[in-house]
Amino acid sequence: MNTHPDPQPRPVLVFGASGYIGSNLVPALVRAGRPVRACARSRAVLESRSWQEVELVEADALRPETLDAALRGVGVAYYLVHSMAAGRDFGRIDIVAAGHFADAAARAGVERIIYLGGLVPPDAASEHLLSRRATGDRLRAGTVPVTEIRAGVIVGPGSAAYEVIRDLVNALPFMLAPKWIQSRSAPIALSNLLYYLIHVADLAQTAGAILDAAGPDFLSYEAMMRQFGEIVGRHPRILRVPLLTPRLSSYWLGLVTTVPTSIARALVAGLGHDIPADDAALRQLVPQPLLGYRDSVVAALVAERQHAVAARWSEGLFMYRNYRQDHAFYAKRAGASAITTASPQALWHVVTAIGGNTGYYYADVLWEIRAVMDWLAGGSALAKGRRDPTELRLGDRIDSWTVMALEPERLLTLQFGMRAPGSGALEFVITPHEHGRTTLTITAYWHPQGIWGLSYWYAFVPAHMFIFKGMTAAITRRAELLERTAAARAVPD
Template sequence: MVDEAGSPAPRALVTGATGYIGGRLVPELLAAGYTVRALARSPEKLRDHPWAARTEVLRGDLTDADSVRTAMAGVDVAYYLVHALGSGQGFEETDRRAARTFALEARAAGVRRIVYLGGLTPQGIPERDLSPHLRSRAEVGRILLDSGVPTAALRAAVIIGSGSASFEMLRYLTERLPVMVTPSWVRTRIQPIAVRDVLRYLVGCARLPDDVSRTFDIGGPEVLTYRDMMQRYARVAGLHERLILPVPVLTPRLSSLWIGLVTPVPPGIARPLAESLRHEVVCHEHDIARYVPDPDPPGHPLAFDDALALALRRVRDADVSTRWSNAAAPGAPSDPLPTDPDWAGGSLYTDCREQTVDAPPEALWRVVEGIGGENGWYSFPLAWAVRGWLDRLVGGVGLRRG
């Protein structure tokens, strides 16, 4: 691939392409004229993406120096978008090893720039007092900045976009609980950012001057509490105002179990997210705008309500390109169980049965749509009725996932 001047197009390496941000960044880089190479532990997860045929996909792991060395060959800009969030004990050491391997191989390969997306950390709080998740994100940023390769370490708080873990957590808590007893962190001030602005900054950072190597705080135009975010979500979604009662006794562990009960986000991911909300995460500079200017017309970065409305429209239109669950996060509902066969989680087997009927499709579909509800079910109607009563007893139909 060559650019308009006839020179080879710059090559970008994207790690974490199976994840939420990485899967959205690849098409943005392709549109910006880059040749893209994706490094993934499970390349088969990328085959159904519309951009897969235009991307070089390599199998590898960031803790494996050989696979990282191969992936870095001929790369101009390398994106570090992986983390061990939700992988249980020892995730900080895994993150540390991966970052060191990435930094070492990037320098050896002559990579021009590293771009990293980490977490926004509060000022004035010793690093040892941060949540393990934020502490690990900060350490990875330092390792990459010390690599000898010019590095842009972007730091974001809550990312709002269809399919993000933070958005799904906010969405399900607000929609399913009109009255809720909440942890005290709902009063914490947060500066959320729309996913489209995160992607704009990530693409723009690839072209930073070589003498720029630093962290950048990135956030949207508003600072809100999590309580404000839930009430604003309710308003945008057309729901009644929520009654929110904060209490100080809900620990991060209890919070994660509560979030895991009400939302699709498993406790292994919910806990580090909840722990990260204990501290105020607000941008203390907007220096990124000097290098990646905010676009016209005014209103960018995208306002919180606009980001919510856009995400909800994507969800309702079934137009969600990536989700937090795309990444291999232990504890996700799609994970195979220890007793499952070897192919579980990698292939999907379906049981298809056919019956020819003498009726037009429209008439047949009306019958299918009529199953359940007032019409009842064709088998075990009493069992289904009991199931419905139990659903209502614990808070409404569909409260529990599964």
């Protein structure tokens, strides 16, 4: 009889845990009974997820000195990072990062790297697709066995390709569409992809393999948009225009969707041809019922309604979109920041006194005009006030705003409460630095509801830029004055 207890299983590292797939994979691994270590460049972002029974670490693949501690003792490492949002140089950055990670994994004695790449057609020319393939090649150049799962369109709340489809259908009743919407792909449900990622780690024969992952359908983007529209009760008219180049298309998507332009550019660049998948090998190795595209969309919408989406509010948490699935998942943003000698304590004192009789520190007449506009639309923004002139609690009302997040001397998030075609929030972030400096950042987030929500946002952008620049300056000046006054009072006569 074996009298020795079984050794503790080695933790699974999810590298890139703050990203879309990572945010969903971490809780899925926990549900599957795996010990999980979640890693991202910012530990604070991971802490905001409130994951239970998950070890959190901070590391950056572009800072190789941070990787050894993150990989220490790890058995399987999921590599889920990419640099699409970094702009034009993302391909080179991806390869450098993959090289650093492969070397550190070898030093740490990692048994397997599981990499999520993208489906790549033989005639691929876009940097986005070639970068995903080159990243896998660079990981395989190391000594740790790599399992690469290649997927195309992922159907789930927060997936960039899925959110582009949702935004286009919700925003545009009539659409001048580029010819790439006829390109076909093999969409896969988020739940199916997560199941594959978890269970390939259990199979020795997947070490060193490159496996396509796909659902049962092979559809054009136009077909996906039309099917999505049928599910949500919208029927966009689509007219294909061959003159829209990939570059123009990416700027157009940046205007009419909330997906960042840098990501839209990378996505569009890969849509010049069909992207088929040969997933027979993966289906045989890891059998599971596969959802078709229509069922995948329904599952994604149900997951949102059941609050089963891993997201921070600014990334589409359902309650912060007023429980509306026609409000965009991602947010349009505008804001400003200022550096000050005031302490976080002084800044917090001023920030949390906002509204009510104090006002908004800058251009109060514009705030009053907006409140009148809300009243004329049947809202209640003219009913100003707050529970306490200086103290705040979660759920407090400040005029037409509601306190939704409160971290003393660091973060205040107010949910927008006026009538408008969309949902939004105003966030104050206080960041201390060395040498007695502090940064105050104010950001407005807006999740538009269709074309009217987009029009509303663009109409108010100039006012936002003017107001927030003035607000940050006024708040920092008041905090500095507060500290000077307190210091003067403390000096004995």
